[in-house]
Amino acid sequence: MTSQLLATASLSTTPQSRIQHTLAPRIHIPAHVYKHPAAILLELCTSIQELHQIIPLVIKNGLYEQHLFQTKLVSLFCRYASLTEATRVFEPIEDKPDALYHTMLKGYAQNSSIFDGFSFFCRMMEDGVHVVYNFTYLLKGCGENSLIREGKEVHAQMILNGHEGNVYAMTCVVNMYDKCRLIDDAHKVFVKLPERDLVCWNTIIAGYAQNGFAGRSVELVSQMQCEGLRSDPVTIISILPAVGNLGYLRAGKAIHGYVLRSGYDRLGNVATALVDMYLKCGSLSTGRVIFDKMSGKNVVSWNIMIDGYAQNGDYAEALSLFEKNVG
Template sequence: MLWKIIDFSHQPKHVFSSIFNTFTRQFTLPSFPPNPSKFKTLISNGQLKQALLEMVNQGREMKFEGYDTILNECVKQRAIREGQRVHAHMITTHYLPPVYLRTRLIVFYAKCECLGDARQVLDEMPEKNVVSWTAMISAYSQRGYASEALSLFVKMLRSGTMPNGFTFATVLTSCTGALGFNHGRQIHSLIIKGIFESNIYVGSSLLDMYAKSGKIHEARGVFESLPERDVVSCTAIISGYAQLGLDEEALELFRRLQREGMASNFVTYASVLTALSGLAAIDHGKQVHSHVLRSELPSYVVLENSLIDMYSKCGNLTYSRRIFDNMSERTVISWNAMLAGYGKHGMGPAVVDLFKFMREENNVKPDRITFLAVLSGCSHGGMEDRGLEVFDEMVSGKEGVEPEIEHYGCVVDLLGRAGQVEKAFEFIKSMPFEPTAAIWGPLLGACRVHQNVDIGEHVANRLLEIEPENAGNYVILSNLYASAGRWEDVRSLRELMSEKAVTKEPGRSWIELNQTLHTFHASDRSHPRKEEVFAKVRELLVKIKEAGYVPDLSCVLHDVDEEQKEKILLGHSEKLALAFGLIGTPEGKPVLVMKNLRICVDCHNFAKFVSKVYSREVSLRDKNRFHHIAGGICSCGDYW
């Protein structure tokens, strides 16, 4: 039979000529009266192969309707061999398909991941219309071939074919990377000239392009100028804010659009949950979760993964695990989200147990992110031996995932946290990669914690060469110098930062009370209840000093007397937020404080004593992890 005699499945691309010669030699094509309705009947009965045989029987009598019916079914089923036979039949019978059918061939080959064949069809078309060009541009864009999509778009313009709204919406998705913004702006100017700016699909793609380029103000401008908005455009702008870490803006816009009657889909909710994860706004997160349940949305795995991530970053691993356990389908992202959640909370044994469970399930294979989560979990959980075992298994090839530079960075972090600074330094020297800032950074932090000035100085100098604009490296080295009493070096570093116009990201802490976020900066005097907050901090200091608290003055980077250092410590943003939390919550209720940077040693000790003296559970989430403190004991084991 035809489909057994000619097998295209193992043929290289662009070999149509030899295949067509074989086709011609094997068959003499008889002439039968055409019967277009027969094709529809066969296709509707699921008899594609019989329809192909009928195509052979009709030979040169095949008409547009028959080809169209069969080719559409091949597109629908992604039936590569059958579709190739349709194309071969057109050529061997010298049928000249109209633009529409040639465009369907482009769509067919693109659907079957044969982009070379799709492009060959386009290039050989005697005439092309905007749909033909757009079909090929879309094929490139959807598969990540941005440069090819943009080049073809330029070729289309030079041919004199004017783009339509779908062309613009499609090509804008390829405006990514370093040059993406410039390309996108040029296309935006064409959109304005073509009066397509008010097109909702074009507008959504425009604002998405600007947001992904980090130009959120331009994205917001496009959004506000849209004459009408749909769920796609609303979701795109919310997602843009969330992806850039502008969590409060994303949440505020979501609230506004909700009031205006915006319909939300699972992508909208997933974007909002990303923002709430950054804010650790658990009450808002529960509200969004309730919205999802009331909306009776299907159990989209993307949305469930976002809920797992949100609850874990808000400090509620019980809810995260409940959602994880009840999922009807888990992807590798689901496992990774749960593993990362346990790791951020310092629950090393839970990470190892869940990883073992994942491998026993055997229906989802761990990927590179899985191993990053496991290694990081072992690092934060003080399980350096198990972490090194996992890494050695990766190196040996047992795990099927070859370690990349990020995995080596996790090992450096693991050894550094364990106090094995020299071993971590030697490990870096033996790496098969050139060390990057992501490798040296964790080691510098470990040198600060474990007071290794010699290695710390060497590492810091390397970091200042690699990324001279990163203020964090200057700050950590200043900490290291300050702890060693090397104040002249601290001053020199500050002068260097000033010369290079490097500014440190200001520390800020925030706390959610009654669904309102209250943000504090160091020695903040802007909060409406500032006097009450500072009075509470002083009250806390008196009581916890009676219980044995001694301020860690090494956390102050200024060469001033001890009294002044203690005053500076009292103004740290996390202390202010904690004091406000104690004022604003009932006795016995846990207090959750978030910080954008790593919590300092003194604030960690301060919170431990407050927890013990006031019989309160305190949770502190900093840039790296969670600290759950109860009865004066932290879940990190003072190991972070």
């Protein structure tokens, strides 16, 4: 395997190599290092078995102390869920660059518990590392695991690091609070932003809808449109369940018209959301028309239609659809 990889790497070092362009030089690493076969091999690596074959080549050529190789090795070990080996590379390194810390934090967030990830995040703070973007991995973990205290600590550190006006960063915070069912905290972060993009609006709208505040999510869509932003498929998919739960058939029809004008009806997930909304509003016939026109129906759309008939007492049609689906 190693000989095959070396042969591939030799071919990849020509001036016109596509891979060479992905290895843009960095200030603290000599440019010639990026052209070394070992660097190319690491870019081509697809498994931990291949990585173990490449490491001796890195060491033999005296490249193990280069930050490029150290960071890449940590990244690959994390990618292959081997935090133990990533740590063995990381810990002995003196004068660790910030990028190396970020790589390790991402590995903890993706492959370990939120407590381990948060512990490493605190270490980064103690070591004076300027956290730029990888806090998003921690926030995602906090949201998924409802570890609220850690999420608030990360939020506080983000403010201290000057990210309070960063739309992308604060959208991640809003999403974290949404997942932790702290919708009031999410809204407080949302309203403080000097500017809000569509992703940020969709996040708070979905948060209200998913936490049982359907009416408020509908109001926010209207507010968003008043501020000049057009709803996209994500907005539509977020708001239609809320409209259905409230039984707002008139509002649902207005959204349906917007979907048709925008061409979003061709998207399977949007069409499925429309079917679900109409069924919840008791309009089975309209929901069935949309369902019948859908191409590429999936398990979700079939189940929604079958359940819609069952919930409305038409068990015969529900059974008929079930038989068509399994048939």
